[in-house]
Amino acid sequence: MAEMMLPIQDGDIKTTVNDLLKGLLRSGKVSAVIAMQETPSGKSAFPTMVSDPEKMDANVFAPLLPVSTGTMISRITKVRGSNKPITVVLRSCEMRALMELVKLNQADLTNVTLIGVDCPGTFPMNTYSSFPGDKTPTEAVLEGGEAEKYMRSACLSCKDPVPENVDVVIGIYGVDLKKGLFIDTRTDAGEKLLEGIELVKTDAKARVKAVEDVRKSKDAVRAKFIEERSDIKGIDKITEFFDTCVNCHNCMKACPICYCKECLFDSSVFDLEANKYVAKAENKGSFKTPTDSMLFHITRFNHMILSCVECGLCEQACPSNIPLMDIIIPIAENAQKEFEYLPGRDSEEKLPMIVYREDEFQDVGEK
Amino acid sequence: MSEEFEPKIVGFLCNWCSYAGADLAGTSRIQYPSNIRVIRVMCSGSVDTVYVNRALLEGADAVLIGGCHPGDCHYLNGNYKARRRMVLMKNILETLGLEPERIWVRWISASEGQKFADTVKEIVERTKEMGPNPMGKRWNV
Numbered sequence: 001m002a003e004m005m006l007p008i009q010d011g012d013i014k015t016t017v018n019d020l021l022k023g024l025l026r027s028g029k030v031s032a033v034i035a036m037q038e039t040p041s042g043k044s045a046f047p048t049m050v051s052d053p054e055k056m057d058a059n060v061f062a063p064l065l066p067v068s069t070g071t072m073i074s075r076i077t078k079v080r081g082s083n084k085p086i087t088v089v090l091r092s093c094e095m096r097a098l099m100e101l102v103k104l105n106q107a108d109l110t111n112v113t114l115i116g117v118d119c120p121g122t123f124p125m126n127t128y129s130s131f132p133g134d135k136t137p138t139e140a141v142l143e144g145g146e147a148e149k150y151m152r153s154a155c156l157s158c159k160d161p162v163p164e165n166v167d168v169v170i171g172i173y174g175v176d177l178k179k180g181l182f183i184d185t186r187t188d189a190g191e192k193l194l195e196g197i198e199l200v201k202t203d204a205k206a207r208v209k210a211v212e213d214v215r216k217s218k219d220a221v222r223a224k225f226i227e228e229r230s231d232i233k234g235i236d237k238i239t240e241f242f243d244t245c246v247n248c249h250n251c252m253k254a255c256p257i258c259y260c261k262e263c264l265f266d267s268s269v270f271d272l273e274a275n276k277y278v279a280k281a282e283n284k285g286s287f288k289t290p291t292d293s294m295l296f297h298i299t300r301f302n303h304m305i306l307s308c309v310e311c312g313l314c315e316q317a318c319p320s321n322i323p324l325m326d327i328i329i330p331i332a333e334n335a336q337k338e339f340e341y342l343p344g345r346d347s348e349e350k351l352p353m354i355v356y357r358e359d360e361f362q363d364v365g366e367k
Numbered sequence: 368m369s370e371e372f373e374p375k376i377v378g379f380l381c382n383w384c385s386y387a388g389a390d391l392a393g394t395s396r397i398q399y400p401s402n403i404r405v406i407r408v409m410c411s412g413s414v415d416t417v418y419v420n421r422a423l424l425e426g427a428d429a430v431l432i433g434g435c436h437p438g439d440c441h442y443l444n445g446n447y448k449a450r451r452r453m454v455l456m457k458n459i460l461e462t463l464g465l466e467p468e469r470i471w472v473r474w475i476s477a478s479e480g481q482k483f484a485d486t487v488k489e490i491v492e493r494t495k496e497m498g499p500n501p502m503g504k505r506w507n508v
């Protein structure tokens with residue numbers, strides 16, 4: 001079995017997927033499912049761990065990214081992996097973050113199966129909570145069109161909205177959403193998971209074409225995004241860019257792949273005696289407090305940019321609304337190209353900063 | 368500027384090679400400019416980008432990371448990792464338009480006192496052409 005379709009019951013996508021997940025719990029195939037579930041007010045949605053099938057109320061297409069599911073899986077499994085089978089439903093950027101965390105030994109996928117869903121994009125938290133118009137955010141995003149204007153910039157220029165490294169893909173591209181959802185079982189574990197679930201055959205070619213198209217159009221948007229921001233360069237522009245940064249480190253805390261247990265910048269390393277500050281003032285003439293905002297950002301980029309999955313959670317977390325993706329996407333693009341590295345591509349791949357080749361970058365160090 | 372600009376250079380030199388190379392330059396009385404402030408480190412691989420950034424943001428006009436020649440690192444591969452790290456750092460600064468040329472990486476062995484002196488001379492010359500690091504006098508970074 002490879003390309004099949006999950007027929008939609010009563011035109012209701014949410015219930016269709018929810019029933020599938022409920023079934024996994026009922027059949028005893030898995031002990032728990034983690035999937036996006038709306039809060040009772042409908043104002044928000046969070047990755048939610050469910051073991052009671054009656055409590056399963058997932059909306060896997062809820063267009064909101066309050067946290068990365070990758071981070072949550074890390075929190076749940078980092079002390080010790082699970083003895084019991086867990087299925088996690090997640091989107092492409094969350095899957096990529098999770099793969100990076102696996103490489104960092106900060107997530108353990110023992111007994112974890114992954115269901116990836118095509119992501120139509122997400123809205124900022126406040127837009128989601130009080131969504132304009134009569135439609136729910138989920139309805140709006142699945143219909144496309146209009147909804148785009150509310151979308152987070154990270155999603156508009158998403159690197160790849162279709163998840164790759166998963167056991168099963170639930171797809172919205174290349175199928176008629178009135179009829180069904182595309183189902184692609186990619187591994188034996190995925191096949192086992194869906195055993196006994198009624199699927200119908202669908203046109204694999206239409207899917208391949210649709211995925212190609214959506215990737216192409218996202219690539220184009222992303223390239224334009226980078227192009228349009230190429231003038232944010234040089235000390236004047238960069239300091240202006242960070243002028244409203246209050247050095248709260250929220251961007252670092254929200255980032256799924258900012259991996260240190262204790263950030264250097266939250267440690268006492270930068271606690272200096274008053275005399276040192278006076279010396280700094282004498283040296284530079286003057287300096288603003290809090291100090292070291294730029295040092296924090298540039299150092300953070302050096303530490304995480306190769307694993308940056310471009311989820312935009314940093315930007316979403318910023319109290320000063322600094323459009324961080326404006327510089328993060330171009331930096332990530334160039335740095336990842338230099339090392340021919342794509343975060344999330346392969347969980348077996350080594351992080352670029354822990355490996356090397358003797359015959360690379362040979363001009364560095366000589367001339 | 369009436370006085371000639373004298374660049375400030377911070378050098379992170381590996382204990383086992385470049386630092387000893389600098390020492391040899393001194394004991395052999397090879398002349399080199401006094402613009403460099405040397406910080407001895409145990410291996411070029413121990414120089415995190417935060418130190419290099421800090422030096423630049425505090426106004427160093429250039430930073431030198433001196434390590435053992437490829438294959439000669441006392442800890443086997445620290446210099447290969449340092450090389451990757453500095454390639455990444457330069458790449459990021461390039462995208463931000465923040466003068467990656469101010470960062471220098473050089474492999475200088477314990478017996479290369481002359482190479483050390485020549486390297487410092489070269490850095491001083493190039494940095495004089497570039498002028499002072501504009502980050503040095505920024506109060507709002």
Ligand code: SF4
Pocket residue numbers: 251254255256257258304307308309310311312313314315328
């Ligand atoms: S730096 Fe920002 S966009 Fe990149 S992974 Fe972290 S939170 Fe996401």
Ligand code: SF4
Pocket residue numbers: 244245246247248249250251252314317318319320321322
């Ligand atoms: S979240 Fe915004 S204000 Fe806070 S440190 Fe990051 S960029 Fe600065």
Ligand code: FES
Pocket residue numbers: 381382383384409410411412433434435439440441442443444445446
């Ligand atoms: S010991 Fe000299 S570079 Fe590693």
